Amino acid sequence: MTANLDQTKTPAPPIVIAAAKEPSTLDVSVGPQHPGSGHLRMLIRVDGDYIVSVDPDIGYVHRGCEKIAEYRTAVSNIPHLERPCIIDAIHLNWGYVLPIEELQGVVVPPRGQYISTIAAEMNRIMSHLYWLAINAGVFSGHTTIFMYAFGDRDLFIELAEMLTGARLTYSFLPPGGPRRDLPAEFKDRLLKLLDYFERRLVEYDRIFFSNPLVIARAKGIGTLKREEAIKLGLTGPVLRGSGVKYDVRKVEPYGAYADLDFEIPTFEEGDSYARFLVRFEEMKQSIKIIRQALEKMPKGPIARKAPLIIPEGEAIARVESSRGELVYMVKGDNSDKPSRVKIMNGSFRTLIALPYLLRNVHVADMPIIYGSLDYWPVEADR
Amino acid sequence: MYEGIKHIFKRTFTLKYPYQKVLLPKGFRGRHILYMEKCTGCGICAWICPERCISFVQAADGKDHPQNPENRFPQYWYARCCFCHFCTDYCPTGALDYSPDYELAEYDRELLVWSPERLSKVPTNVGNYRSAFHGNNGSMGVTYEPVEKQPKT
Numbered sequence: 349m350t351a352n353l354d355q356t357k358t359p360a361p362p363i364v365i366a367a368a369k370e371p372s373t374l375d376v377s378v379g380p381q382h383p384g385s386g387h388l389r390m391l392i393r394v395d396g397d398y399i400v401s402v403d404p405d406i407g408y409v410h411r412g413c414e415k416i417a418e419y420r421t422a423v424s425n426i427p428h429l430e431r432p433c434i435i436d437a438i439h440l441n442w443g444y445v446l447p448i449e450e451l452q453g454v455v456v457p458p459r460g461q462y463i464s465t466i467a468a469e470m471n472r473i474m475s476h477l478y479w480l481a482i483n484a485g486v487f488s489g490h491t492t493i494f495m496y497a498f499g500d501r502d503l504f505i506e507l508a509e510m511l512t513g514a515r516l517t518y519s520f521l522p523p524g525g526p527r528r529d530l531p532a533e534f535k536d537r538l539l540k541l542l543d544y545f546e547r548r549l550v551e552y553d554r555i556f557f558s559n560p561l562v563i564a565r566a567k568g569i570g571t572l573k574r575e576e577a578i579k580l581g582l583t584g585p586v587l588r589g590s591g592v593k594y595d596v597r598k599v600e601p602y603g604a605y606a607d608l609d610f611e612i613p614t615f616e617e618g619d620s621y622a623r624f625l626v627r628f629e630e631m632k633q634s635i636k637i638i639r640q641a642l643e644k645m646p647k648g649p650i651a652r653k654a655p656l657i658i659p660e661g662e663a664i665a666r667v668e669s670s671r672g673e674l675v676y677m678v679k680g681d682n683s684d685k686p687s688r689v690k691i692m693n694g695s696f697r698t699l700i701a702l703p704y705l706l707r708n709v710h711v712a713d714m715p716i717i718y719g720s721l722d723y724w725p726v727e728a729d730r
Numbered sequence: 731m732y733e734g735i736k737h738i739f740k741r742t743f744t745l746k747y748p749y750q751k752v753l754l755p756k757g758f759r760g761r762h763i764l765y766m767e768k769c770t771g772c773g774i775c776a777w778i779c780p781e782r783c784i785s786f787v788q789a790a791d792g793k794d795h796p797q798n799p800e801n802r803f804p805q806y807w808y809a810r811c812c813f814c815h816f817c818t819d820y821c822p823t824g825a826l827d828y829s830p831d832y833e834l835a836e837y838d839r840e841l842l843v844w845s846p847e848r849l850s851k852v853p854t855n856v857g858n859y860r861s862a863f864h865g866n867n868g869s870m871g872v873t874y875e876p877v878e879k880q881p882k883t
Contacts, residue, residue: 427781
């Protein structure tokens, strides 16, 4: 491929990192070459070994999902709207479909709701395992948990493949209900996997969460107080790690969550270790939810035929994704395409906590704090 | 230390890929199979396709297709396909199907364009295959509840 070398144009100005104002400080650019979970650049001002301030530079993976959605039909939007956070595809898909179903007046039959709930909770476990492997394990230099968590995640992926037909790009929930019923042997295999995974969680606790090295690195680091977390408008595990009991599954139940009994794990400390533990406890709650849903699974149809157009109107729905509250606004104008889709996701709201947390901490603590937020740049940039 | 010793006695999980292949579940979304005797050329697959990878071409098999008088059949461009298989699920006559064939890499870009005749061949490397999910009536393999007709606005 030949580069377009147009000599007549003035060359782009070179990127100059702003000169440090105080003589003792130094400005360092981290990224945008994948500091962990995506392309994000952080301009960090350091004073010796301490971080003075951080300026996150976002937008490297902006793809204009909201604009593309205006040119695709309601169903065709699903595959590309789940791409921003592909490891959390079911939640991104479900959040988009709920307002469309509301506008169309389609009510998904109970069995369909239960299947969606099971798929979503499996996806939550998969997403948290990915976080445990990369954002907690690799960032704290713990290679064993990376291997363990990624290996166990693949078992869930295999079952998701059995249910939906694809390993990650599920596109499982079009308007009207899930695309497929539970396959034969799926229930037995899932229950067997959950028994195995519960034993593994004990091992994870022993090897990672109770590990003195992890506690020494994560405890008391990046503390976010309850009032601060509310003021910053955070959601999801980051908010619950600061002691706020807020979860969309309880506040505004969707799917089959209203019938199921589960708890919202919260921790008062608000530090990185508390956020670690919130996700660890959430995996246990997801196991509980899947077990109940498989037990209470009603019989009957799984989906209704939904119209292919979006009626005129505007609807908002929210789901609790693995990274926090996910809000979708869909506006229809009686055509097969939505006239506007607005996405607000957990990662974007988590980002604002980064400059607050990375202040007066060691440079070595930066990966732990960044990892504890479970920030996904692609989802935030959309 | 104990963990490390425990792992020595565990069996390996890796497969020697071109010689050993992973067993795919039924309904795996690989490349499409086109049943040319069922396709009416309505074009819903091309309309629903998010990647716009389906175009309609004249079939060159020389056979007579009474259900498809214009002789128009879908042609897939696999360089764009994202394997969401909405085309399969929304096909009103059940002319499309899933297949577990995922080895689609080619040396030539133009070979990624699959003609209707090429699509209608059932993959040989996976045996005689018919997915369990797809009903013959094009109902996505699921039972629907009847829904009231909504008045047009």
